[in-house]
Amino acid sequence: MGGRRPRVFGIQPWFHYPVQERTAACRSMITRSLQQQSQRKRRSRQKTARRKVVNRIVERDLIHRVSYDQYRDEVRKVYGGARGAMLARFSQLSGHLQLGDRLLRKRRFDLTGAQQILDVGSGAGQILGHLLKYADPDARITAVDISHAMLRRARSRLKSDRPELITADLTRLPFDSQAFDCVTCGYVLEHLPNARTGLAELARVMKPNARMLLFTTEDSFGGAWTSRVWACRTYNRREIVKLCHELGLMLVQELWFSRMHKLLRAGGICIELRKHPPRHSNRHAASVEPVRVDSAV
Numbered sequence: 001m002g003g004r005r006p007r008v009f010g011i012q013p014w015f016h017y018p019v020q021e022r023t024a025a026c027r028s029m030i031t032r033s034l035q036q037q038s039q040r041k042r043r044s045r046q047k048t049a050r051r052k053v054v055n056r057i058v059e060r061d062l063i064h065r066v067s068y069d070q071y072r073d074e075v076r077k078v079y080g081g082a083r084g085a086m087l088a089r090f091s092q093l094s095g096h097l098q099l100g101d102r103l104l105r106k107r108r109f110d111l112t113g114a115q116q117i118l119d120v121g122s123g124a125g126q127i128l129g130h131l132l133k134y135a136d137p138d139a140r141i142t143a144v145d146i147s148h149a150m151l152r153r154a155r156s157r158l159k160s161d162r163p164e165l166i167t168a169d170l171t172r173l174p175f176d177s178q179a180f181d182c183v184t185c186g187y188v189l190e191h192l193p194n195a196r197t198g199l200a201e202l203a204r205v206m207k208p209n210a211r212m213l214l215f216t217t218e219d220s221f222g223g224a225w226t227s228r229v230w231a232c233r234t235y236n237r238r239e240i241v242k243l244c245h246e247l248g249l250m251l252v253q254e255l256w257f258s259r260m261h262k263l264l265r266a267g268g269i270c271i272e273l274r275k276h277p278p279r280h281s282n283r284h285a286a287s288v289e290p291v292r293v294d295s296a297v
């Protein structure tokens with residue numbers, strides 16, 4: 001075709017081709033691009049599946065194999081023993097303490113105005129230490145942990161009698177509903193077989209509009225190793241946010257300790273949540289009721 005038609009730099013211009021040829025060329029281009037797209041998707045799905053298999057092999061599945069009571073005993077043993085004793089030093093070495101400190105010092109999670117603060121799963125007092133430093137001087141700080149030994153360590157490490165320390169389980173918090181306007185919960189949720197159980201209880205004790213700083217282990221390769229060391233489980237970021245949403249805890253922001261954290265997902269899921277304001281609280285009242293562990297296992 002087109003011998004008679006003018007050429008631009010020796011190339012036959014596109015619009016000189018007959019309509020049928022142009023249509024066929026477009027169709028084949030679209031088909032090729034769709035095929036490439038589906039190939040890319042298939043490859044990424046295969047990669048994700050491979051990663052999931054590796055993570056599942058590395059992850060410890062104790063939490064799913066035994067009853068919650070048996071698992072809780074194991075958690076108490078882990079944190080009450082040598083591993084728990086090492087935790088405070090380990091946090092220093094891993095940079096976890098310094099990075100958490102920066103998050104609160106720079107007010108990326110702002111404690112200003114919070115009067116009733118609850119820290120759940122305080123461990124050796126890592127987050128508690130930041131709360132003592134950056135919360136308003138008249139704020140009342142309460143700390144809860146399932147392990148009495150860990151709370152004793154927190155007390156001696158922080159050398160402060162300001163926080164009230166209570167030995168209790170996240171799934172059965174000994175507080176009235178809507179008692180706190182700020183909650184922090186660092187790396188505890190992964191010690192529950194069912195995140196809903198813990199999140200619902202946290203939502204129950206939060207006042208409407210109260211904010212929560214939540215850290216938990218992610219289903220990444222690093223998370224799988226954390227699970228092995230601390231006998232915990234991991235969570236999917238999107239699923240946790242969706243679950244929080246169902247319980248009336250809205251995502252305010254995703255937080256990152258550092259650029260490295262964002263790149264490698266090494267510090268797990270770090271999010272700020274806000275409890276629904278009163279307008280919606282009735283609608284969520286049923287789901288915010290504490291879910292007892294026995295019924296969740």
Ligand SMILES: C[S@@+](CC[C@H](N)C(=O)[O-])C[C@H]1O[C@@H](n2cnc3c(N)ncnc32)[C@H](O)[C@@H]1O
Pocket residue numbers: 075076079091120121122123124125126127144145146147150168169170171185186187188191215
């Ligand atoms: C990894 S430490 C977290 C310490 C600190 N919050 C931080 O961010 O570094 C986890 C703590 O959660 C506590 N814990 C585990 N399961 C719990 C539960 N069901 N209720 C309350 N505390 C729990 C453990 O005893 C341990 O001290």
